[in-house]
Amino acid sequence: MSGIEVSGLSHRYGETQALSDVHFTVPPGEICGLLGPNGAGKTTALSAIVGTLRPDAGTIRLGGYCPQEGLQARQLLGYVPDSGGLYGLLSPREHLLLASDLHELDPAVAAAKMVELVEQFGIGAILDQRIDTLSKGQRQRTAICCALLHEPRILLLDEPLNGLDVDAARVLRDVIRSAADNGAAVLYCSHILDVVERLCDRAIILSAGKVVADAPTSELVAKSADKTLESVFHALTHSADVDELSGAFDA
Amino acid sequence: MNALLTRLGVQVRPFRALVRTFATMDLRGQLYGLSTGAKAGELIPPLFWVYGQMLTVSLLLCAALAGRVDARFYAFANLSVAALMVFSAVVVEFHEAAYDPEDVRVIGHRPVTSRTWSLARFVNLLGYVALVGVAVTIFPTVMGVGLRDTDATWVFRYPIASVMTCVCSASVALGLYVLGGFGERFDGLRQALAWTQIGGILALFYGGQFMIRNGTGSVSMMSYDPPDWVLNAPTWHLAPWVSDGAIMPLAVAGAITVVLAGLALWGMQRAWSGVATVQAVTAKVIRPIYAPAWLAFFGVTRRGRAIFALTRALFGRDRELRSRTWPALGMAVTVPMIGILAGEYASPTAGLTGAAVVPIGSVVVLCGAIPSLLFNLTHSRDHIASFRLAPFWDGDARHAVAVAVYLSYCLPLLVLHGLVLTWVWGDGLAALSFSLTSAVLVALAARLCVTSQLKGPIASRSWRRGGTSGSVTVVIAGVSALAATVGAVWLLASASLVLWGAFVAVLFGALVASVVVDRPKREVA
Numbered sequence: 001m002s003g004i005e006v007s008g009l010s011h012r013y014g015e016t017q018a019l020s021d022v023h024f025t026v027p028p029g030e031i032c033g034l035l036g037p038n039g040a041g042k043t044t045a046l047s048a049i050v051g052t053l054r055p056d057a058g059t060i061r062l063g064g065y066c067p068q069e070g071l072q073a074r075q076l077l078g079y080v081p082d083s084g085g086l087y088g089l090l091s092p093r094e095h096l097l098l099a100s101d102l103h104e105l106d107p108a109v110a111a112a113k114m115v116e117l118v119e120q121f122g123i124g125a126i127l128d129q130r131i132d133t134l135s136k137g138q139r140q141r142t143a144i145c146c147a148l149l150h151e152p153r154i155l156l157l158d159e160p161l162n163g164l165d166v167d168a169a170r171v172l173r174d175v176i177r178s179a180a181d182n183g184a185a186v187l188y189c190s191h192i193l194d195v196v197e198r199l200c201d202r203a204i205i206l207s208a209g210k211v212v213a214d215a216p217t218s219e220l221v222a223k224s225a226d227k228t229l230e231s232v233f234h235a236l237t238h239s240a241d242v243d244e245l246s247g248a249f250d251a
Numbered sequence: 252m253n254a255l256l257t258r259l260g261v262q263v264r265p266f267r268a269l270v271r272t273f274a275t276m277d278l279r280g281q282l283y284g285l286s287t288g289a290k291a292g293e294l295i296p297p298l299f300w301v302y303g304q305m306l307t308v309s310l311l312l313c314a315a316l317a318g319r320v321d322a323r324f325y326a327f328a329n330l331s332v333a334a335l336m337v338f339s340a341v342v343v344e345f346h347e348a349a350y351d352p353e354d355v356r357v358i359g360h361r362p363v364t365s366r367t368w369s370l371a372r373f374v375n376l377l378g379y380v381a382l383v384g385v386a387v388t389i390f391p392t393v394m395g396v397g398l399r400d401t402d403a404t405w406v407f408r409y410p411i412a413s414v415m416t417c418v419c420s421a422s423v424a425l426g427l428y429v430l431g432g433f434g435e436r437f438d439g440l441r442q443a444l445a446w447t448q449i450g451g452i453l454a455l456f457y458g459g460q461f462m463i464r465n466g467t468g469s470v471s472m473m474s475y476d477p478p479d480w481v482l483n484a485p486t487w488h489l490a491p492w493v494s495d496g497a498i499m500p501l502a503v504a505g506a507i508t509v510v511l512a513g514l515a516l517w518g519m520q521r522a523w524s525g526v527a528t529v530q531a532v533t534a535k536v537i538r539p540i541y542a543p544a545w546l547a548f549f550g551v552t553r554r555g556r557a558i559f560a561l562t563r564a565l566f567g568r569d570r571e572l573r574s575r576t577w578p579a580l581g582m583a584v585t586v587p588m589i590g591i592l593a594g595e596y597a598s599p600t601a602g603l604t605g606a607a608v609v610p611i612g613s614v615v616v617l618c619g620a621i622p623s624l625l626f627n628l629t630h631s632r633d634h635i636a637s638f639r640l641a642p643f644w645d646g647d648a649r650h651a652v653a654v655a656v657y658l659s660y661c662l663p664l665l666v667l668h669g670l671v672l673t674w675v676w677g678d679g680l681a682a683l684s685f686s687l688t689s690a691v692l693v694a695l696a697a698r699l700c701v702t703s704q705l706k707g708p709i710a711s712r713s714w715r716r717g718g719t720s721g722s723v724t725v726v727i728a729g730v731s732a733l734a735a736t737v738g739a740v741w742l743l744a745s746a747s748l749v750l751w752g753a754f755v756a757v758l759f760g761a762l763v764a765s766v767v768v769d770r771p772k773r774e775v776a
Binding site for chain 1: 262264267268276353356358359362363364
């Protein structure tokens with residue numbers, strides 16, 4: 001089964017070209033970082049991939065299925081949005097049950113997985129509190145548990161470490177690595193470059209709606225002067241001519 | 252049931268989960284007033300307002316018609332009002348049950364078909380329709396049995412007709428909401444309907460008392476010889492089922508109900524596909540709002556000018572705030588309209604008559620609207636405005652907000668009112684003096700409202716930040732009572748120029764004093 005395939009993705013908001021002919025693939029078992037400065041088109045790309053935005057052009061396949069047609073792609077998908085993604089008037093337990101019902105999981109299997117996730121992310125004490133009364137970190141933990149409940153084969157994470165404390169961040173990194181080891185394709189969108197550097201097998205850098213780098217993280221780092229992803233990111237995203245730099249760091 | 256849902260192409264388990272989730276959220280949400288930070292005893296949730304309004308209108312209509320019209324006209328009038336009330340309630344209040352923008356973010360990426368989502372939302376809306384449907388059905392059913400040309404079968408015939416009418420009406424409202432893309436295009440209709448609803452209620456009150464006073468039996472005559480617009484109304488054609496048990500109207504109405512509900516559902520399904528796939532919007536360039544220096548003339552400080560600009564921006568750009576503002580002012584517009592149309596809108600200077608009370612009454616009604624405007628802006632948890640203004644809340648800010656409300660809404664209405672008075676009374680001087688007095692009285696009411704937000708035995712509870720609009724009714728009652736008392740004095744003072752001058756001078760003095768008293772103490776270096 002294939003992972004995430006994005007081909008010729010373009011989208012425009014009025015006068016702004018948010019994405020321009022974006023191509024990339026994330027095969028099963030790989031953790032791929034999606035990086036870019038503010039306004040680079042990351043959220044637009046993620047929205048198109050999860051199927052909540054219909055792009056102007058391009059094709060997207062999740063596990064071989066188009067997210068806009070049928071439900072197969074969405075069955076495979078686990079998504080942690082940047083913010084929101086939870087009904088504030090429900091409790092984490094109710095949200096987990098809702099996710100279980102929407103994915104039509106076997107109740108016994110879902111209950112076992114729920115117990116496992118609740119323990120891993122330490123949300124047992126807040127399980128019956130209303131989400132709009134929880135802290136940002138507690139909401140983020142809940143959102144992550146809801147995304148992982150059905151053991152997705154495609155995992156999309158938009159700034160998943162937002163609001164998480166050290167322990168929860170560590171657990172999340174372990175869970176992501178474990179999911180990839182079990183064959184999930186993971187697209188990890190973040191501004192925290194050292195986490196991307198340590199966690200991701202590969203990194204895609206977007207700038208002004210275009211892919212300016214798509215290579216294994218280790219190779220990107222090796223090509224930079226001070227051996228950090230940060231300097232690569234800075235060099236690529238501060239150039240006036242994105243086309244000129246595009247591909248300069250490709251493997 | 253499961254088999255039927257499956258045949259309809261609905262995912263049974265997700266459907267049940269969504270219905271359960273939406274109902275749970277409704278019971279915890281603001282419509283039932285059980286949200287965080289609000290105790291049940293301190294508020295009157297919007298649902299209760301709507302419910303009470305419907306019961307009241309229904310009761311008044313039944314009382315006005317009973318014994319004056321035949322069973323068919325009685326059924327027609329009640330069904331028509333039920334249709335209008337349900338339509339208006341769905342458009343103005345309960346559209347939130349049909350679509351929550353959070354749905355896209357929470358379940359947009361989950362494996363749920365648009366048909367499953369739309370049916371779950373439709374069922375959620377029907378829950379509210381059932382609630383309000385009961386409110387508009389109780390009195391016509393109970394009182395209808397007592398009409399001289401009905402029998403006991405009315406008890407089930409009327410509710411059946413009422414259910415069909417309510418579902419049809421809700422489906423049409425939902426269809427319009429769907430055509431508007433669940434969004435901005437729908438807001439104009441919402442505001443128009445909120446106004447129409449208020450106008451309709453006032454007309455009903457006026458019409459009710461007119462019918463009771465009227466000795467010529469014109470309403471009875473109308474029921475025996477209905478005009479064309481009545482004969483063409485769908486509810487007129489359904490009424491024979493209620494009055495005489497005719498089956499054909501019932502069958503036709505049943506078919507229409509199924510078709511309209513099906514169309515609304517189909518529209519929702521298509522609209523969900525639209526909103527679930529176009530989430531982002533293009534950034535808008537908006538015109539900045541400044542506070543002019545001449546505001547100093549109204550006692551607004553330099554710091555207050557910033558608050559004034561913020562208030563104007565919130566009024567101008569928060570659609571939800573605007574949509575709650577217009578209905579509060581609707582009464583102040585409707586009272587003069589009814590007074591003028593009824594020929595009871597005379598100048599107080601022309602003598603102490605009943606007709607001279609109405610213009611002053613319209614100003615009193617405007618004073619009574621100010622607490623709601625201020626509450627929505629400064630203390631309601633339903634509008635972001637109160638959270639934006641909270642950090643700056645002192646005497647300067649209170650005064651600036653009062654001036655913003657006054658200049659944005661009250662003064663334009665008073666100027667318009669003055670022009671209308673000049674035309675109606677044919678006496679420019681009388682209209683001018685009336686308008687000047689109104690301007691000072693309304694300004695004083697605005698000042699009284701913001702001053703009442705200071706610590707006080709009742710005010711401190713009424714102006715609690717984060718409450719719903721129920722708590723501010725105490726302030727509305729207080730301001731209205733005071734304005735009515737001052738209005739009575741105004742009416743008496745209008746008999747003499749000297750008395751009127753003294754009256755205006757006292758009002759103006761009180762206005763200046765209220766500004767000075769509320770000024771924050773400046774630290775002396």
